[in-house]
Every structure is written in C-alpha cells, then in structure tokens.
Amino acid sequence: xxxxxxxxxxxxEAAARTLAPVAVRTRMLSSPxxxxxxxxxxxxxxxxxxxxxxxxxxxxFNKLSSIPxxxxxxxxxxxxxxxxxxxxxAAAQLxxxxxxxxxxxxxxxxxxxxxxxxGAEVVLYDRDTEDREQIARAxxxxxxxxxxxxxxxxxxxxxxxxVGLEIAEGLMHLGVTSDLVAxxxxxxxxxxxxxxxxxxxxxxxxxxxxxxxxxxxxARSLNSGRRQPHHAEGRTICDALxxxxxxxxxxxxxxxxxxxxxxxxxxxxxxxxAFAFRELKLVVEPGGAVALAALLAGRMDARGKTVVIVLSxxxxxxxxxxxxxxx
Amino acid sequence: xxxxxxxxxxxxEAAARTLAPVAVRTRMLSSPxxxxxxxxxxxxxxxxxxxxxxxxxxxxFNKLSSIPxxxxxxxxxxxxxxxxxxxxxAAAQLxxxxxxxxxxxxxxxxxxxxxxxxGAEVVLYDRDTEDREQIARAxxxxxxxxxxxxxxxxxxxxxxxxVGLEIAEGLMHLGVTSDLVAxxxxxxxxxxxxxxxxxxxxxxxxxxxxxxxxxxxxARSLNSGRRQPHHAEGRTICDALxxxxxxxxxxxxxxxxxxxxxxxxxxxxxxxxAFAFRELKLVVEPGGAVALAALLAGRMDARGKTVVIVLSxxxxxxxxxxxxxxx
Numbered sequence: 001x002x003x004x005x006x007x008x009x010x011x012x013e014a015a016a017r018t019l020a021p022v023a024v025r026t027r028m029l030s031s032p033x034x035x036x037x038x039x040x041x042x043x044x045x046x047x048x049x050x051x052x053x054x055x056x057x058x059x060x061f062n063k064l065s066s067i068p069x070x071x072x073x074x075x076x077x078x079x080x081x082x083x084x085x086x087x088x089x090a091a092a093q094l095x096x097x098x099x100x101x102x103x104x105x106x107x108x109x110x111x112x113x114x115x116x117x118x119g120a121e122v123v124l125y126d127r128d129t130e131d132r133e134q135i136a137r138a139x140x141x142x143x144x145x146x147x148x149x150x151x152x153x154x155x156x157x158x159x160x161x162x163v164g165l166e167i168a169e170g171l172m173h174l175g176v177t178s179d180l181v182a183x184x185x186x187x188x189x190x191x192x193x194x195x196x197x198x199x200x201x202x203x204x205x206x207x208x209x210x211x212x213x214x215x216x217x218x219a220r221s222l223n224s225g226r227r228q229p230h231h232a233e234g235r236t237i238c239d240a241l242x243x244x245x246x247x248x249x250x251x252x253x254x255x256x257x258x259x260x261x262x263x264x265x266x267x268x269x270x271x272x273x274a275f276a277f278r279e280l281k282l283v284v285e286p287g288g289a290v291a292l293a294a295l296l297a298g299r300m301d302a303r304g305k306t307v308v309i310v311l312s313x314x315x316x317x318x319x320x321x322x323x324x325x326x327x
Numbered sequence: 328x329x330x331x332x333x334x335x336x337x338x339x340e341a342a343a344r345t346l347a348p349v350a351v352r353t354r355m356l357s358s359p360x361x362x363x364x365x366x367x368x369x370x371x372x373x374x375x376x377x378x379x380x381x382x383x384x385x386x387x388f389n390k391l392s393s394i395p396x397x398x399x400x401x402x403x404x405x406x407x408x409x410x411x412x413x414x415x416x417a418a419a420q421l422x423x424x425x426x427x428x429x430x431x432x433x434x435x436x437x438x439x440x441x442x443x444x445x446g447a448e449v450v451l452y453d454r455d456t457e458d459r460e461q462i463a464r465a466x467x468x469x470x471x472x473x474x475x476x477x478x479x480x481x482x483x484x485x486x487x488x489x490v491g492l493e494i495a496e497g498l499m500h501l502g503v504t505s506d507l508v509a510x511x512x513x514x515x516x517x518x519x520x521x522x523x524x525x526x527x528x529x530x531x532x533x534x535x536x537x538x539x540x541x542x543x544x545x546a547r548s549l550n551s552g553r554r555q556p557h558h559a560e561g562r563t564i565c566d567a568l569x570x571x572x573x574x575x576x577x578x579x580x581x582x583x584x585x586x587x588x589x590x591x592x593x594x595x596x597x598x599x600x601a602f603a604f605r606e607l608k609l610v611v612e613p614g615g616a617v618a619l620a621a622l623l624a625g626r627m628d629a630r631g632k633t634v635v636i637v638l639s640x641x642x643x644x645x646x647x648x649x650x651x652x653x654x
Contacts, residue, residue: 027354032378048608051359110605277648278437281375281641283608314608321604322649 006252007154009200012161012193015062019162022094023058024050026163028170028308033279038295040302043178045167048284048314052114054240055163055190055312056080056087056150062159063148064091072097074144079103079132082111083240083313084150089120100145102136108239108317151189152247161193167308168201176306178205182262182291183310185209185218186243188250190312195257208300209254209261210291212236212269219261221246222254237266237320240287240313262300264293270324272296276311277325286324288313333579334481336527339488339520342389346489349421350385351377353490355497355635360606365622367629370505372494375611375641379441381567382490382517382639383407383414383477389486390475391418399424401471406430406459409438410567410640411477416447427472429463435566435644478516479574488520494635495528503633505532509589509618510637512536512545513570515577517639522584535627536581536588537618539563539596546588548573549581564593564647567614567640589627591620597651599623603638604652613651615640 028043035042047055064076075098078088085101092099099120103112104127116122123139125132140147149156164181171178181198185191191209198205209218214232221228229245236242246254264272269286272293276284284292291309294300300307316324355370362369374382391403402425405415412428419426426447430439431454443449450466452459467474476483491508498505508525512518518536525532536545541559548555556572563569573581591599596613599620603611611619618636621627627634643651 022359024357024359029376030351031376032349032351046608049356049358053606053608274645277610277645279380281373281380281610283604283610318601318604318649318652322645322653325645326649 005154006249007158007161007196009196011154011158012165012197015158016162016165018062018065019058019159022051022061023162025166026050028167031280038302039304041306042295043308044280045163045308045310046282047163047310047312048282048288052086052090053313053315054083054087054288055160056083057090058162059156059159059189060084060087060148061091061094063153063155064095064097066155067146071146075099076148077102077136077140077145078148078150079136080150081239081242082107083315085115085120086111086118086315088148089115089118092120093118100139102132102139104132108315108320110317111315114315151187152249154249157189157193157250157253159193160190161197163190163310164194164197167194168197172201177202178308179305180206180208180300180302181308182208182210182294182300184241184287184290184312185211185261186241188218188246188254190310191258192250192253194310195253199257207258209258210294211261211263212238212241212290213263213265215241216261216263217243217245218254219263221251222258222260225255227251237269238287238290240285241290262294264290264297264299268293268297270327273324274327282311283314283316283321284311285313285316332481333576334485334488334523336523338481338485339492339524342385342485343489343492345389345392346385346486349378349388350489352493353377355494358607365629366631368633369622370635371607372490372635372637373609374490374637374639375609375615379413379417380640380642381410381414381615382487383410384417385489386483386486386516387411387414387475388418388421390480390482391422391424393482394473398473402426403475404429404463404467404472405475405477406463407477408566408569409434410642412442412447413438413445413642415475416442416445419447420445427466429459429466431459435642435647437644438642441642478514479576481576484516484520484577484580486520487517488524490517490637491521491524494521495524499528504529505635506632507533507535507627507629508635509535509537509621509627511568511614511617511639512538512588513568515545515573515581517637518585519577519580521637522580526584534585536585537621538588538590539565539568539617540590540592542568543588543590544570544572545581546590548578549585549587552582554578564596565614565617567612568617589621591617591624591626595620595624597654600651601654609638610641610643610648611638612640612643
C-alpha cells in the first residue's frame with residue numbers, strides 16, 4: 001500500500017470550486033470590543049455561520065463529491081462526536097447518498113438530532129468500551145459504503161483548506177497581512193488545510209493550533225517533532241476536540257508549517273463562549289471557541305498584531321449554553 | 328418654529344461617510360437552513376454585529392457628530408430603554424463628550440451595565456409613573472446639553488438609513504433585487520432611514536414594519552394613513568419596541584414609502600430567537616428578532632421571493648436568553 005499523497009494548494013483551489021455552489025462563504029468579522037479588549041486587530045473567521053454550523057461540511061462535501069457516481073448508491077459511513085457527523089450527513093443529503101453515522105452515546109443531543117435531521121441513520125456506541133472506527137469499518141464493509149475519515153484524508157483536508165483560502169483572499173482584499181492565524185485542533189485537519197492555504201499566500205504568518213488544556217496532543221507533538229498522544233483521562237467541555245493524537249497526514253503537514261500550539265482551560269473556554277454571546281453576538285460551541293479563549297486569556301502574543309481567530313463551530317446544547325453564559 | 332426638514336438620500340450618503348471610520352459594515356448573511364424553512368431567498372442584515380450590539384449606534388454617532396465643537400463640552404442627554412442608550416453612550420465616548428442616559432428602572436440589566444461601561448452616567452426612572460422625556464429635558468436644560476432623540480430627528484434617521492444603504496449596495500453587488508425588506512419598528516426611525524435608501528435604489532421593493540402583537544402602532548397608522556397609538560397595556564418580551572406611537576418625522580417618511588406592517592406574538596418571537604440560536608448561530612434579542620419571527624410565522628408573503636430581514640439588535644440578558652432557547 002502506498003502512502004496517500006498529501007494535498008496541495010491546487011487541491012484546495014479545486015475544493016473551493018466544488019464547494020462554491022453549496023457552502024457559505026463565511027466572511028471575516030471584526031469587533032471593536034474585541035480589539036479594545038486584546039489590543040490586537042482581530043479578524044474572526046465565523047465557521048459557526050457555515051452550513052451545518054461548523055467547518056466540517058467543507059471537508060465532507062469535498063470528499064463525497066470525489067466518490068465516483070457508480071459507487072454513490074452504496075453510500076457513506078462516518079464516525080464522529082458530532083460536527084463531522086452533521087457535515088457528512090448534510091453533504092450526503094445534497095448528493096443523494098445514504099449515510100450512516102456512528103456516534104458516541106454521550107454526544108450532545110443537539111448534534112445527534114441535527115444529524116438525523118439531514119436524513120442520516122445514526123448508530124450509537126459507548127465511548128469508554130467500544131471502538132468507533134471498528135464499528136464504522138464493519139458497517140462500511142457490509143454495505144460496500146465509503147468510510148469518510150474525520151480528518152486524515154487528502155480530500156477532507158483540502159476541503160477544510162478552503163477556510164484558509166477564504167481567510168487569505170479576505171486579507172488580500174483588505175490589503176492586510178496577518179501576523180498570526182489560530183484555529184482549534186482535534187485531529188488537525190482544519191489546521192492542516194488552513195496552513196497549506198495561508199502559507200502559500202502569506203509565508204511569514206505564524207500558525208497556532210488551539211486545544212483544551214490537557215488535550216494538548218498537537219502542542220506536544222509540534223514541540224517534540226513527532227506525533228504524541230495527550231495524557232488527559234477525563235472529559236473537557238470541548239466535546240469536539242477529544243481526538244487522542246494528531247492524524248498522520250495532518251501532522252505531516254502541520255509539523256512543517258505550524259509554529260506551535262496554545263491551550264485554554266475549560267473555565268477560559270466558558271469565558272470565551274460567554275464573551276462571544278455578550279460582545280460578539282455569535283453562538284460558539286466550547287470546542288469552537290478554544291482559539292478565542294486562548295487569545296482572551298493572553299496565551300498568544302497578540303498585542304499590537306493582526307490576528308485571525310477561527311471560530312470553528314456553534315453546535316451546542318441549549319442547556320449547556322445557558323449554563324455557560326450565566327456564569 | 329419651522330418644521331424640521333425631512334432627511335434625504337443625500338443625508339444618508341453623508342451619514343455613511345461620517346460613520347465609515349467607526350461603524351461596523353454589517354455584511355448580509357444567508358442561511359441554507361432558513362431558505363429551506365421559508366421557501367424564500369433570505370438575506371439577513373445582522374445589526375447584532377454592529378458596535379454596541381444594535382443599529383442604534385449609527386443614528387447616535389451621526390447626530391453627535393453634527394453637534395458643533397463649541398457645544399460638545401456640555402455633552403448629551405438621551406432617554407432610552409436600552410439600545411439607543413448604548414448607542415449614544417458609545418458615540419459620546421468616541422467623540423469625548425459627557426453623556427447622561429435616562430433609563431427605565433426595569434430595563435434589562437445587561438443594557439444598563441453596558442451603557443455604564445461606555446462611560447455614561449445613568450439616571451433611572453419609573454416607567455409607570457414618571458415621564459422620561461420630561462426628566463431628560465430638565466437635565467439637558469440644566470447642563471446646556473443636547474438632547475438626542477431616539478428616532479424623531481433628521482440626523483438620527485439619516486444615520487439609521489445607512490443600514491438601508493448597505494443593504495442596497497449589498498444587493499447591487501450581488502446583482503439581486505429584493506422583493507421585500509422587513510425591519511423591526513418602535514418609533515420608526517430605522518424603517519424611515521431604510522425606506523429612504525432602499526426606495527432610492529429599488530423603487531419596486533416592498534417595505535414592511537414588524538412589531539410585537541398588540542404594540543402595532545405602525546401597522547395601524549400605515550393602514551389608516553395617520554399616526555395612531557397602539558392599544559397594548561401590558562408588556563412584551565420585545566423591550567426595545569414599546570414606543571406608543573410612530574414619530575412625526577419618521578411617519579411622514581414611512582407613510583409615503585412603507586407598504587404596511589406585520590406583527591408577531593411573544594411566543595413567535597421566542598421561537599425566532601431560538602431559531603437564530605439553533606440554526607443561524609446569531610444572538611438576537613427579542614425586539615431584534617420580530618421581523619424574523621413574522622417571516623417564520625408566515626406573516627409575510629415570502630415564498631419564492633427575495634427577502635431582506637433586519638436583525639436590529641442582540642442585547643439580551645443571559646437569564647432571559649437561557650429561558651428562550653430552552654423552550
């Protein structure tokens with residue numbers, strides 16, 4: 001078996017053409033209140049406004065679009081804690097393909113319900129005792145369906161890279177160069193795609209992954225130069241960011257292009273979600289707010305700089321959200 | 328005393344130049360979920376993303392900028408249930424002017440606190456027993472300060488009109504003509520400004536005010552052709568939309584340019600706030616969501632049409648918001 005070829009900038013441009021008719025072009029936002037608070041010029045990339053409420057639709061639609069017509073009737077299978085599930089389900093619906101999603105039984109109810117609303121079949125598993133990848137592979141094998149990996153796939157990475165392409169084009173349109181671009185990382189697909197696009201246009205821009213405290217496998221791996229798992233044993237409120245180790249393909253890209261990783265505690269993430277409610281008027285889920293949290297907590301050297309912060313998703317249960325904004 | 332001259336399209340263009348360095352240009356958003364739900368092509372004008380969290384900053388800054396330098400030291404006074412208060416306070420802070428805001432004692436705490444955060448002095452009054460306009464006039468008289476009316480003022484109307492100008496420019500950029508533009512109405516300043524701008528560029532577009540059920544003074548007045556108060560005696564969750572009768576200047580404009588008014592019940596507004604949380608990922612306050620509520624409740628003939636919905640503000644207490652999104 002040969003190694004899958006890493007995606008290139010041209011693959012991201014191709015993904016942008018594929019996505020143009022269906023994805024939302026999420027224009028960057030700025031907030032005088034945020035600039036004042038941080039002393040930076042901040043541009044927010046609001047992927048909460050993307051179809052399905054997160055960037056995951058981009059990679060999923062790009063991947064599904066690459067499946068030959070003859071294989072589409074057998075459908076797709078994916079395993080996901082939530083946003084990838086919705087992305088795959090929505091993409092499958094648009095392309096008239098059946099979809100099975102393997103989800104942890106403790107995933108937020110909103111994410112489970114929304115996945116079903118796109119017409120997907122949901123299969124639940126126990127996060128502590130079962131192997132979701134094994135379950136998904138078995139279903140894919142039985143049905144002849146294509147397994148859609150959440151991050152470690154060239155088409156998925158290229159799709160997420162359109163986030164970076166839009167950031168780069170937005171900055172060029174404004175005549176601005178960014179010093180830093182920070183994005184949440186779980187498997188690292190979003191950052192790998194962003195890195196390919198941003199570094200192509202702005203080689204001097206520094207890139208940072210943002211992770212929940214303890215779930216810092218990217219920070220550790222980028223630091224040591226090899227893929228390392230995190231050592232967290234509990235949970236984080238960032239349910240979207242619990243991957244245990246960077247992907248192989250994603251890390252091959254990120255190791256080369258990303259400067260390092262920052263983290264934020266659950267309390268800092270909660271404060272960022274509340275800040276986004278109060279000052280930005282954007283609904284951001286905990287995992288989607290971790291880069292903003294790191295910025296607000298002073299975990300990146302932003303003062304006086306131009307910084308792009310990716311708000312990667314906004315799918316959060318009303319109960320949890322109510323608790324976070326009233327703290 | 329001569330009648331104040333009604334603002335014109337040229338006044339709105341001048342306001343846009345005044346606002347350009349400080350206001351956020353709130354680009355219109357679209358949502359596949361909303362289009363699917365309504366069968367319309369909907370553009371959202373997200374004034375929740377404006378400085379201070381509502382469109383009110385526009386009119387306030389334009390008005391304060393028109394005060395001669397020699398009179399600025401005496402400051403400004405305004406009476407407001409909240410968003411106008413924040414708009415005036417923030418504009419005064421940017422222009423280095425003192426500001427006194429007369430607010431009802433039952434205004435949302437978030438609005439009161441945010442007003443203070445912009446450096447304004449807040450004076451509370453009892454909505455049921457005291458006359459806020461009288462109190463504000465007395466303070467203005469004592470200090471030689473300028474009273475900044477919430478809506479019935481040519482400079483304020485011209486400032487709010489920049490919302491309409493941006494809508495018109497956004498539509499032209501997209502090569503789209505809108506069939507309908509709907510916006511929340513209290514005193515009618517936002518709609519008067521929007522009407523002047525939209526009708527200048529798109530004479531065929533229909534304009535609709537949106538009000539809380541019962542607080543339908545615009546619907547009644549537009550229907551009868553003369554200013555009429557509403558007959559509501561209780562409260563509405565739309566605390567921003569409780570003016571009792573359309574303004575004189577605003578109605579002189581709206582009577583000529585606006586097709587009619589729609590309403591939404593508090594329950595429909597609550598559903599719209601929750602929809603914006605769940606599907607749009609935008610924090611919208613009840614009063615800011617009333618046009619969206621009327622659309623979602625089928626109160627306007629939108630199917631198959633291109634519709635612009637103004638989300639006028641997003642300043643809502645966390646407690647109330649938590650209750651609305653969990654329903």
